[in-house]
Each structure stands twice: as structure tokens, then as C-alpha cells.
Amino acid sequence: MQSNTTITSTNLTKTYASELLPHNPRNWDGTKKFLEEVVKILLEYINEENRRENKVLDFHHPAEMQNLIDLSIPDNPCTLQELLQDCREVLRLGVRTGHPRFFNQISCGLDLISMAGEWLTATSNTNMFTYEIAPVFTLMEKEVMKKMVELIGWQKGDAIFAPGGAISNLYAMNAARHACFPKCKLLGQSDLPTLCIFTSEDSHYSIKGAAAVMGIGADNCFSISTDFSGRMISEALEQRIIECKKCGMKPFFVCATAGTTVYGAWDPIPQIADICDRHELWLHVDAAWGGGLLLSPEYRYKLCGIERANSVTWNPHKLMGALLQCSACFIKQELKKFWGLLFQTNQMSADYLFQQDKPYDVNFDTGDKAMQCGRHNDIFKLWLMWRSKGMTGYRRQINRLMDLAAYFTARIRETEGYELVVDPPEFLNICFWYIPPSLRNMEKAERNARLEKIAPKIKAKMMERGTTMVGYQPDKRRPNFFRMIISNQAITKEDLDFLIEEIISIGNEI
């Protein structure tokens, strides 16, 4: 019937989704035409996003934004034309996180191969829990995990891809508790002594969050002091462990951070591992952000000792540039007692899903080692991107980002009005203050009090201008400062120069 007609721009205004596949199997041409129109919009967006002269965002306050776009769920269907218009509007009013001057988050930039991978993932729309319905993706996960386990430096490891680093950390802590107190899975914490865990005060808040969810209690997650540059002080860790034991508490888990969120600091893993050995504690390394350096022979020394960890969190959606979400929790399996630990921890015997009498080797089903039931396919976008770069390409990409960080650090050091918060920065986080001329000759206490308000003011103006975005935050020891992140592959030296000039220019206005 309709199979030889195409939708023209006129009749898009009269056509509805219910007239496309799969509802009308004969209308392949119309379906194709609509999807091609969507792709046109997306391609145009990518092209625009990569042009430096375009804005990173067109800022509007929430109340104003609500008037700019109709977000309501209508009673009657929208036409295909209206849906295309929705797509255009949503992109126009959003933040261009792939813009070369978007430095706001640890996950910046848009790797187009990873994006293409995610398009395919959407189209194949399957679930990772069984080989039955995800045969290739299940094997792909195994292959990529094997590579990542090698890079961590383990002989043997298991892993699960999880929705973000916080959930990966939860997986690790739960596996650790199960390894130490296997009865807890069935009986709960009631009969256990008060468990406690340790992490640096600069570590990610999800460690404390996992302790809260798991019934350990956020206050039983002890924040260990860090030095000036944000590294955990290992002596303080050991002292606290001893104190906790004296109080009758039961320490079982230590988290060392490889690349902290704010300063990009590296906890001293070898010293922490020694302490864990002495006290028989589970060592987890949260390398959500720093893990990517394992791909660089030149910089992997920063994660020295990671092979001694019992578990590792590593988010390819951060330094490796995969699209959000892509995170994994790794469990070392060199000791026999830890074989199959993820399975033992999370398996709940759902025999309607994970039958043992299937026609293939059910060891390939991963569902029983996951905390989730349905699990999104996060592997294809990573695999395709990794294939596009190879090991050599990743090495180059990551070393280049480290070089750009060194360049930016040097520019901050040499430019009047700028001051590094931690010097030298150890990673791709460069934290700095911009001190407007009026504050430069002030006495320090007064200057710092005023400085607290400078970064938020500059950030507000920056968002209004829409030319670039960089985050700021306070630290209990320090007034608000900017945290520059160099993880966007699109960045060039000129973009870094631009940021420095832009902040000066805004600073002169306030």
C-alpha cells in the first residue's frame, strides 16, 4: 500500500507514530524517512557542538525554561513533525557537553564512535542477564573484562558492569562483607559486631552512601585525613583502625582512591595495602576516575600497587571517554576462597530466569551475579570505541590529555591573578583561584573571605555568557575554587587559553 510512498515534509505534519513500523509493517519508507530526519537533527547538532564560535549553553532559570518548552504529556498523540520539533528544541535548550570548551564534569566530551555504539545498543535493545538473549554482548563483556583485569595486573578476576561508580562501589563493599561475614547475606547484620570501613576524607561520597544503604551506617565509615594535596595519610588510617578495634568494632574494608574527584589525588596504595595485610582487611581501590591511566605505560605508575587490591571500581565513562553509563566493579579471584564471589554474594536463585536445564552452557549467563535483574548493555559502546583506538591510540589519547594538563598548569602559574590550589596537580584536575585585581593586595584572611564569593559570581556570569563551563567547589580548608578537568578529547591548547582569558574578562566585570 504505502510501501512506495515517502513522507514529504508536508505530510509529516499529518502522520503519527502509529502509522510507522511496527504498527504498519508496510510503511517502511515512511519509517525510514522519519528516522533519517531524526538523524539529520542529531548530525546537525554534532556539527554545531564542535564549532567553537557556538555557545556551550543558552542559560535559562528553571521558571523561565518551563515557559520555553512544552513538556506536558498530551491526551492526543503528537505528529511526527511535532516530535522532530521536540527533538530540535530539547537540543537547543540543553547543555552541549561535547563542546570543546565544556570542562564542567569529569565526564566531558562526546566520542563519536562510542556514540555510534550507543545508537546500535539502542536499536538492538537487549538485556545483559542471559546468553540466551545477548549472546554476542555477553561474550564481549567477558573479553573486555579480561583485558581490564590484565591491565589491573591480576592473574584472575571477575567483574560486573554496573550503572555508575556508586553502584560499582556498592558491589565491592557488599562482596567484601560477604567474603568476611558470609552469614550476613541470609541473617543480616543483627548478630554481627559493629562493622566499620575506612576511606579518605577526599574520597567519593558513594563509599559513605554504600555504608548507609548496607546497614553499616555512614558514621561507621571513617574519613581518614588527607595531606595538603588530597592523599590519604596512611599513618592516620592505621591509627584509626587500631582505635576502632579497641572500641570493639570490626573493621573489614578500606577504600583507597586512585584519582580523587576534586583534586585528582592518588592515595598511597602500597602503604595502604600493607596496612590491610597487617589487619586482614579487604582493600578496595576506587579508580573510577583514575583507572584510565592504566592504559598509559608512561603514567600507570600512579596506580602502583593496584594489583594488590581485592576489588577495583573503574569507570570507562570517565577518562576513557565512553558515553555515560559505563562502569565496572572488578573482584580479584586469585585466592580460591574468592572464586565466584560475585555470584555467591548476589545470587538469589531465580529459577524462572536462570534455569540450569537450558540448551547451552549456562555459565555464560551473568544475571545471577548481578544485583540488578535487567541490566543495560554498557559494553558495546566501550568495545567499539576501544577497537577504534586500539591500545596504542588510547595510550596516545591519554598521554595527550596529561600533556594538556601540564600546559594548563604552566599557564595558570604564569598568568597574573591565578593561583593553584594544589601545586603540582597530580592528574587531570587542576584546581585554581582567580583573584580579581581588587583582592590581590589584601591581607589573607579577608581575601579568603571575599574569595569565597568570587567563583560562584564568575560561574554565574559564565553561564549567562554561555561561552564555556567549568565547575567550582569549596573545601572546608579553602574558599571556593575552580576545578578544571581535562578529559574532553576535543580540547586544544587554544581552548585552555580561552578559558584563562574568559575568566579574566568576566572577573574584570564583577
Next chain:
Amino acid sequence: MQSNTTITSTNLTKTYASELLPHNPRNWDGTKKFLEEVVKILLEYINEENRRENKVLDFHHPAEMQNLIDLSIPDNPCTLQELLQDCREVLRLGVRTGHPRFFNQISCGLDLISMAGEWLTATSNTNMFTYEIAPVFTLMEKEVMKKMVELIGWQKGDAIFAPGGAISNLYAMNAARHACFPKCKLLGQSDLPTLCIFTSEDSHYSIKGAAAVMGIGADNCFSISTDFSGRMISEALEQRIIECKKCGMKPFFVCATAGTTVYGAWDPIPQIADICDRHELWLHVDAAWGGGLLLSPEYRYKLCGIERANSVTWNPHKLMGALLQCSACFIKQELKKFWGLLFQTNQMSADYLFQQDKPYDVNFDTGDKAMQCGRHNDIFKLWLMWRSKGMTGYRRQINRLMDLAAYFTARIRETEGYELVVDPPEFLNICFWYIPPSLRNMEKAERNARLEKIAPKIKAKMMERGTTMVGYQPDKRRPNFFRMIISNQAITKEDLDFLIEEIISIGNEI
């Protein structure tokens, strides 16, 4: 330089991702050409997937599959041509979950508008934790949540989109524990009495899983008996609650399931709510699967009483047909003591991310009420799809699926050799046995012993044929049976007839 050249199929073999945007900003034409080639592959796949004469899958055992595709991570980059070939191969060897004869999971089918939404989501690649970097998507979430809260029948509710129903259930149980024992967040479970929770033996295993993760203990999650059709027996629930109290345990949480995984059964929410009222327990309704019926005025009576729940899990990636993952946990906020409960439960004061001195109303930041830090954008694909159907379109779609289920049930009843496991089925799950001729006149005990092996054998042959896919499972009371799920929008009556004939045809072979 290259801006006016296009990549021909010849030079794709020599071009690498490093020559595209953003690495080479001048090569827009090449970038566009590559992405268009990817889209061509995806469109061709969609077209093929929708043709009934094509297979649902081309089955290979894991060992064999590993030889059919190179999944390794290479040292050197692959060319763009090789990446395109990777995409083709992965799709060719995968399972076509959008095929009109794929009935294997609760989440079946491929809604093309939701898919287009996911393509855009990938391209916009942002993170849901702050309004700052997801202004439109954050407001969109609020709008859709408001609609869903209305459909649940609450005056006021809060919600969070989470990566799957298991995590949504975990959110609910954690919020419930916080509401009942607010000190637990900081101090853990050590000083609390032994907590216990209740759910039906036919409920989803993630309830038990959440109890295990949370340190409550899976054995303190009591499985309440169900009747013949899989509904919780409310008298058994109350009896168990009373017993637990007598033993000094502290009941706090009851899960009623609206649409169970295997039988599609509906727990009697009003009776369960009365029991929760009498014993002052938190009522959670796991409507991950059944929630979609709230969109049908004709069938929403099956969820009668859901408005009395304190929390609800509802997965739009199931009945509503959104792409995986799309799930939400709702918390009723009618009583003042539950205002902001998600925030109070999960907030960990990460001031580097959720600063209070931002230039906009930070009440729009959602990060502090999430357990995750980074949170995938699961809203756009749902919103766009919902706009494409409107309320009327959804009503029609869901009623049509219910009609198809009635048709299939009638066909099973009337076709020789078939037997319903639960008659009548209450939802879109139709569980049935196929009894091969040789078993039909057997004595029941022997027949059932043999029947146990029939479904796995038929399934194995079915996967070899690749013509259709439907799941099977055992029940401790019953031998292996097939569980038909009618949620794929592409299904027609002819597809249902096909399944019935195909099983007979395979059954005659074994």
C-alpha cells in the same frame, strides 16, 4: 582541508576514527559520512527485524560463537570500514528482540520513537544529577513524574528514575527503613532489633536481594504463600507478621506485587493495605510490570488500592515499551513526615557537586536524592514516546495487548495438546504446557515427570530453528511450562497462531 571531500567506500578502509571529529575538526564531511553509514546498517537491521520471514536469531553455542566473531581488543586501531563490519556482525549474530515473534521476556519489542529518543540521549550525553548540565531533562523528569504520580492516584509524590526495577525496589526499601528507623543511616543496624519484611513467594527476587544488600538478611524477608493463581494470601501475611512480632522481630515493610513475573498475578492490595494499617507497616507495591495498566481506564481496576501504597516501583521499559533501562521508584508524600524522604535517605552532602550558592534554584538538582552519583538520562526516550502516543494512544495500545492475550488464551484452551497452567490468566502472561501426543494418555504423576523435560527440549529446538522465542520455567509445584508474554507491540493474531503451530510442529519432532 578535507572539509569538501567525502569518504568513499574505498577510503573508509584507510581512515581511522582519529581522523574524524573532534580530533580533526575540519573533517565534518567524513564524520557525517561515517555516521550515516552506521545509520544505514541500523535502518537495514530494523527493516529486516520486522519481516516475519526472517529469523529471530541464528543460534550458536558460546564456544562456536567465539569463533564466529573477533571480539579482541587490538593493539592498533581498526579502520572505519572494520568498525562498520563489526556493527554488521554484532547485529547479525544477536537476538532480534524487536521481531514480532520474540516473546521471550517481559520487555519485548522495539518502539521506534523510544529508540529515536535513545539516539538523541546518546548524542546529548549528559548526566541527570544537576539542572546545571541537564536543564531540560531535569524539568522533563519532574513533568513525567507528576503525570505518573497522578496515575498512581496520589495527591503528592516524589520519585527517582533508577537503573532497573531491582534498584527501584532497593530505593523503596531503603527509604522505608529510613522513615521507620532514621538513626540507621548513620549508626547502622547494630542497635536495631532484627528487622523483617514480607513479600509473596511469587514476587520478584530483587526484594529478597535488597534485604540481603541492606544488611537485613534474605532469611528475614518472609515469603508469603500464594494461591493457585499466584496471588498472595493475605491471611497468611497477617499470621506471619504476628508470629514475627511474637519472636521479637520488628516487621516494617510489606511488598505487594502488581503483576508477578511468572504468572502475571495481582496481589490483593486493599486487604494487604488494611493489614499494613493495622500493624503500622510500610506498604510498597512492586508494579514494575503491572504499572502500565494504570494507563488503561478499562484495566486499571487490577491495581485497585495502589493509591494506599507508601512507595511504588514502575518500569516504563516493561509494559509501556520504553527501551531498557527505564524504571522509577515513587514515594508518597501526602503526610508531612515523608516530605523529602528520598533526599533525607540518600543525601551525603557532596558539596563539590551540589553547592548551595549556585546561580539558580538548586531545588532542581536531583543528585542528592539519588543513590548513584552519575545518573543516566532515562527520561527522554520515555517522554518522546509518550508524546507520540498521548494518553489515548497508550490506552489503545495496552487494551489491544490485553485483547491479544484473551485471543491467545482462547486458542490455547481450544487447541489439542495445550493446557493452561493458570486459568484464567489475569494479565499478559499466559503460562501453558504443550503435551506431546505420547504423553497425553498417561497417568498424571508419570506425565508430569516427563513433562518436566518437554519445554526445555522444545525450547532448544526452537532456538535452533530460530523462528520464534518464548521462555519456560519450573515452579516448585509444577513441571516446566512455557510463559508467553504479550508485550511486543508488533504482535498480531497471526503471530500468536504461528507460535501455537510451531510448538506443535517441534513437539512432533521430539
